[in-house]
Amino acid sequence: MEAIKDNQFFQNLSVLFKPRSVAVIGASSNPDKLGYHVMKSLTQGNFQGRIFPVNPGSEEIMGFPAFSSLEACPDSIDLAVIVLPAKMVLDILYQCHHSLVKGVVLITAGFKEIDDPLGAEQQEKLAEYANSVSLPVIGPNTFGMVNLNWDLNASFTPEFSSLKKGRVTLVSQSGGISHLLAFTALNNIYRLGKVVGLGNRLNVDFAQMIDYLVEDPETEVIALYIEGLDRPRELMDKAKRVWGEKPIIALKTGRADSGNQSSMSHTGSMAGSDVIYQGAFRQSGIYRVNTTEEFLDLSQALSVCTLPKGHKVAVLSGQAGPSMAVCDICYDHGLEIVSFTQKTRETIHGYLPPLALRENPVDMGPAWYNSSAVRGIVRAVLEDEKVDAVIILMMFASANRVTIPELSPVLFEWQQKKPVLSCFVAPHGIWDQAIEAMVEQKALVNIPTPERVGKAMAHLWHYSQMINR
Amino acid sequence: MEAIKDNQFFQNLSVLFKPRSVAVIGASSNPDKLGYHVMKSLTQGNFQGRIFPVNPGSEEIMGFPAFSSLEACPDSIDLAVIVLPAKMVLDILYQCHHSLVKGVVLITAGFKEIDDPLGAEQQEKLAEYANSVSLPVIGPNTFGMVNLNWDLNASFTPEFSSLKKGRVTLVSQSGGISHLLAFTALNNIYRLGKVVGLGNRLNVDFAQMIDYLVEDPETEVIALYIEGLDRPRELMDKAKRVWGEKPIIALKTGRADSGNQSSMSHTGSMAGSDVIYQGAFRQSGIYRVNTTEEFLDLSQALSVCTLPKGHKVAVLSGQAGPSMAVCDICYDHGLEIVSFTQKTRETIHGYLPPLALRENPVDMGPAWYNSSAVRGIVRAVLEDEKVDAVIILMMFASANRVTIPELSPVLFEWQQKKPVLSCFVAPHGIWDQAIEAMVEQKALVNIPTPERVGKAMAHLWHYSQMINR
Numbered sequence: 001m002e003a004i005k006d007n008q009f010f011q012n013l014s015v016l017f018k019p020r021s022v023a024v025i026g027a028s029s030n031p032d033k034l035g036y037h038v039m040k041s042l043t044q045g046n047f048q049g050r051i052f053p054v055n056p057g058s059e060e061i062m063g064f065p066a067f068s069s070l071e072a073c074p075d076s077i078d079l080a081v082i083v084l085p086a087k088m089v090l091d092i093l094y095q096c097h098h099s100l101v102k103g104v105v106l107i108t109a110g111f112k113e114i115d116d117p118l119g120a121e122q123q124e125k126l127a128e129y130a131n132s133v134s135l136p137v138i139g140p141n142t143f144g145m146v147n148l149n150w151d152l153n154a155s156f157t158p159e160f161s162s163l164k165k166g167r168v169t170l171v172s173q174s175g176g177i178s179h180l181l182a183f184t185a186l187n188n189i190y191r192l193g194k195v196v197g198l199g200n201r202l203n204v205d206f207a208q209m210i211d212y213l214v215e216d217p218e219t220e221v222i223a224l225y226i227e228g229l230d231r232p233r234e235l236m237d238k239a240k241r242v243w244g245e246k247p248i249i250a251l252k253t254g255r256a257d258s259g260n261q262s263s264m265s266h267t268g269s270m271a272g273s274d275v276i277y278q279g280a281f282r283q284s285g286i287y288r289v290n291t292t293e294e295f296l297d298l299s300q301a302l303s304v305c306t307l308p309k310g311h312k313v314a315v316l317s318g319q320a321g322p323s324m325a326v327c328d329i330c331y332d333h334g335l336e337i338v339s340f341t342q343k344t345r346e347t348i349h350g351y352l353p354p355l356a357l358r359e360n361p362v363d364m365g366p367a368w369y370n371s372s373a374v375r376g377i378v379r380a381v382l383e384d385e386k387v388d389a390v391i392i393l394m395m396f397a398s399a400n401r402v403t404i405p406e407l408s409p410v411l412f413e414w415q416q417k418k419p420v421l422s423c424f425v426a427p428h429g430i431w432d433q434a435i436e437a438m439v440e441q442k443a444l445v446n447i448p449t450p451e452r453v454g455k456a457m458a459h460l461w462h463y464s465q466m467i468n469r
Numbered sequence: 470m471e472a473i474k475d476n477q478f479f480q481n482l483s484v485l486f487k488p489r490s491v492a493v494i495g496a497s498s499n500p501d502k503l504g505y506h507v508m509k510s511l512t513q514g515n516f517q518g519r520i521f522p523v524n525p526g527s528e529e530i531m532g533f534p535a536f537s538s539l540e541a542c543p544d545s546i547d548l549a550v551i552v553l554p555a556k557m558v559l560d561i562l563y564q565c566h567h568s569l570v571k572g573v574v575l576i577t578a579g580f581k582e583i584d585d586p587l588g589a590e591q592q593e594k595l596a597e598y599a600n601s602v603s604l605p606v607i608g609p610n611t612f613g614m615v616n617l618n619w620d621l622n623a624s625f626t627p628e629f630s631s632l633k634k635g636r637v638t639l640v641s642q643s644g645g646i647s648h649l650l651a652f653t654a655l656n657n658i659y660r661l662g663k664v665v666g667l668g669n670r671l672n673v674d675f676a677q678m679i680d681y682l683v684e685d686p687e688t689e690v691i692a693l694y695i696e697g698l699d700r701p702r703e704l705m706d707k708a709k710r711v712w713g714e715k716p717i718i719a720l721k722t723g724r725a726d727s728g729n730q731s732s733m734s735h736t737g738s739m740a741g742s743d744v745i746y747q748g749a750f751r752q753s754g755i756y757r758v759n760t761t762e763e764f765l766d767l768s769q770a771l772s773v774c775t776l777p778k779g780h781k782v783a784v785l786s787g788q789a790g791p792s793m794a795v796c797d798i799c800y801d802h803g804l805e806i807v808s809f810t811q812k813t814r815e816t817i818h819g820y821l822p823p824l825a826l827r828e829n830p831v832d833m834g835p836a837w838y839n840s841s842a843v844r845g846i847v848r849a850v851l852e853d854e855k856v857d858a859v860i861i862l863m864m865f866a867s868a869n870r871v872t873i874p875e876l877s878p879v880l881f882e883w884q885q886k887k888p889v890l891s892c893f894v895a896p897h898g899i900w901d902q903a904i905e906a907m908v909e910q911k912a913l914v915n916i917p918t919p920e921r922v923g924k925a926m927a928h929l930w931h932y933s934q935m936i937n938r
Contacts (some may be wrong), residue, residue, distance in 0.1 A: 037868070132643030143866065157867060159899075164894060172790075173790070173863075174788065174790025174793075175790065175866075176788020176791045178790075179864035179865065180790075180791055183894050183895055184917070225790070233497070253796075254793055261846060279508055291794075292918050292920060293921075314736020319644055319648070320645060321641075321645035322646060322649055324643075324696060325646070395649050397644075398500075398626060399503070408896050425648070425649050426628075428627045428656055430628075449761050
């Protein structure tokens with residue numbers, strides 16, 4: 001299949017992600033149908049544009065008047081979300097084009113991913129037609145997509161609308177991984193901008209998404225979940241051309257053979273040799289991570305933090321144990337626990353009682369009761385010219401309850417100059433609001449364990465080395 | 470210091486963990502004092518025994534009549550929790566002995582951990598006396614300890630009382646790591662039995678805890694967080710003597726030199742060479758993991774699952790992507806994604822639509838709408854004699870909402886025969902109750918990411934290999 005797309009195609013793709021009107025073709029009032037959940041996502045997602053359920057058998061769906069066809073809708077439609085059976089889709093695409101629809105989210109499955117060559121054939125026909133009329137189609141075989149900054153939830157998962165708005169766009173070949181990452185983000189006070197399920201990639205593949213997202217002002221980090229590529233060179237070329245403009249990170253599964261068999265089935269492409277991918281990613285400036293946790297943590301860190309200028313890290317901790325876990329990870333991943341300048345040491349000395357340790361990693365335990373001392377230590381360490389990056393850890397205990405919210409101003413000031421990552425852990429409900437406020441101000445990325453926060457800092461450093469080499 | 474303890478010492482240690490009465494020496498009504506938080510922990514933790522605040526300056530603390538001294542308490546005291554300044558502690562220990570106190574939790578800091586030889590000297594004096602009268606002392610320089618199965622929260626952190634009761638005892642050299650693990654357990658529907666902060670280990674060290682916990686019917690898994698040992702051989706000998714009786718797992722930090730400096734300070738012992746520890750652990754049947762996440766995940770898995778008889782794993786997933794992530798981890802850690810028997814394949818065939826993939830890993834996506842089909846597939850795979858262990862993954866989507874609770878009976882039945890680990894992920898509030906119920910029945914250990922669930926299964930297998938070699 002020809003992959004070159006014209007200007008019209010990319011203009012349409014922009015409208016697809018920011019439509020003023022959406023039709024749901026196959027909308028339903030029956031909770032057993034995907035068309036029901038898509039309607040729920042759209043209507044409960046606070047979407048500001050118009051919504052047109054299309055279903056010839058209904059007069060009204062979820063309080064919206066239903067229409068018998070696209071043509072019957074009383075307004076122009078920017079985005080059509082299709083949840084009808086596979087055999088009806090080609091005809092619907094014709095209708096989309098004739099009704100001047102700009103983009104399609106094709107949730108319907110039963111194409112290239114099924115164990116029947118007819119599926120692939122059918123998909124090829126759809127692609128030929130969609131390309132011939134420059135109609136971008138997300139899918140088929142996708143959960144849909146979400147553009148949180150447009151209050152648009154064009155997916156069958158209404159819960160995506162609860163995500164906090166951010167600047168990370170997640171482009172994924174797997175609906176399952178998208179759901180995993182989105183829910184983990186939700187439960188972890190992480191922020192996302194768009195979540196896009198590419199599904200079988202009819203004519204919107206990773207390469208097209210990079211073209212679009214590099215120009216998208218609402219995307220600051222591009223995070224790709226990849227199982228296998230049909231045209232790896234296309235993606236690598238695109239990525240190389242925008243080297244360093246925006247961070248592009250990738251999580252790729254399929255190292256194990258048995259996993260490949262699964263990928264072959266569910267998105268219709270072979271996972272391919274992992275070693276080849278590894279080299280190709282590096283050469284094209286795509287930074288690879290190996291777990292869903294690292295993928296999420298790094299995406300958040302890149303969307304908030306400036307890149308470290310060196311590998312010298314300070315670890316400030318409310319308790320010594322967690323700082324040791326961080327130091328181990330830093331050590332494993334080539335970060336140095338730097339010695340402070342004499343000036344910093346003296347400043348810390350002034351804040352901590354005489355017998356406390358005041359070298360890096362700093363145990364701030366003795367200053368728990370004194371938020372201004374904690375703030376003073378954090379500021380002194382951030383000001384130390386030998387320090388490239390700072391990790392702060394604090395496990396909740398009754399005595400340090402107020403410490404976290406009071407760090408906000410100093411973190412807000414310094415986050416733009418040196419990367420700061422934190423690991424603040426408490427039972428739900430104690431620090432959530434304070435952390436959320438700091439995350440909203442881009443003062444903080446809070447990562448749930450010492451090991452993960454150490455790894456995220458190492459990835460920031462290694463990313464900056466890769467991109468600046 | 471002499472470490473041999475007599476029978477009286479261990480009898481007293483049993484009472485320490487299951488006291489009928491507790492005195493808080495240094496109890497306070499002032500929220501800026503640790504004595505306030507300890508009182509709050511005890512009184513809000515549903516403790517069934519008697520509570521005696523001791524403070525000569527108060528008549529009543531939190532609704533309890535206060536006493537001027539231990540001697541003034543109108544009942545015998547099993548456990549004394551001490552939060553008075555360091556210089557007063559020796560005298561208090563004399564009083565404890567004379568009042569027939571059986572055990573002490575010594576929260577007070579300012580001993581071996583401080584940068585002053587007087588601290589270590591003072592601690593040595595306390596130890597000599599406590600040993601001479603067979604008085605076990607947890608601490609000094611500890612947050613305290615919690616015995617959830619006794620509704621006893623003898624710590625300065627009232628939030629520990631919200632933990633779900635389980636059979637994992639966590640013995641930790643770091644208060645920070647204890648808090649991290651406990652809060653992570655709390656937020657993750659994990660269960661703990663005891664959380665013990667050893668602090669500076671006056672006369673209750675890892676070795677004494679193993680002696681006690683191996684006999685403790687409420688402990689099924691012993692989880693040790695270690696930074697450094699004063700008498701490594703003592704621990705290793707104890708562990709070796711109880712080889713395989715109960716799983717003993719360890720998380721040890723201090724691989725990095727800078728971390729060692731911190732450990733030297735805060736618990737008064739050198740971390741020592743990591744390689745030596747690694748070998749010693751293996752030889753004494755202590756299974757080591759490297760991150761706080763693995764430590765928690767494996768402790769839960771060991772407390773619920775039977776050990777796998779081999780390394781052949783089945784992966785059942787509601788979506789293909791997450792199963793690929795699991796297969797990669799299995800592959801990395803020496804687990805095999807097994808081929809099913811013909812019979813299993815046929816059974817799965819009956820449950821899935823014609824074009825779905827029915828080999829391992831099984832994509833159960835097409836059966837979402839049909840909980841009995843999902844249950845049938847899970848059962849068939851558990852019955853397959855080629856399968857040693859099963860991992861089930863399901864990311865929430867509207868259509869699979871009821872699937873999880875309906876798996877409960879088959880998991881409950883099979884968990885005792887083959888290990889089953891799951892990764893069910895949803896926004897908070899959707900599956901929590903169902904998962905909690907299954908966890909309570911010991912039908913399930915639910916682990917938050919595909920990579921972690923894969924690793925936990927690999928650890929179960931490697932643990933069983935180590936212990937049965």
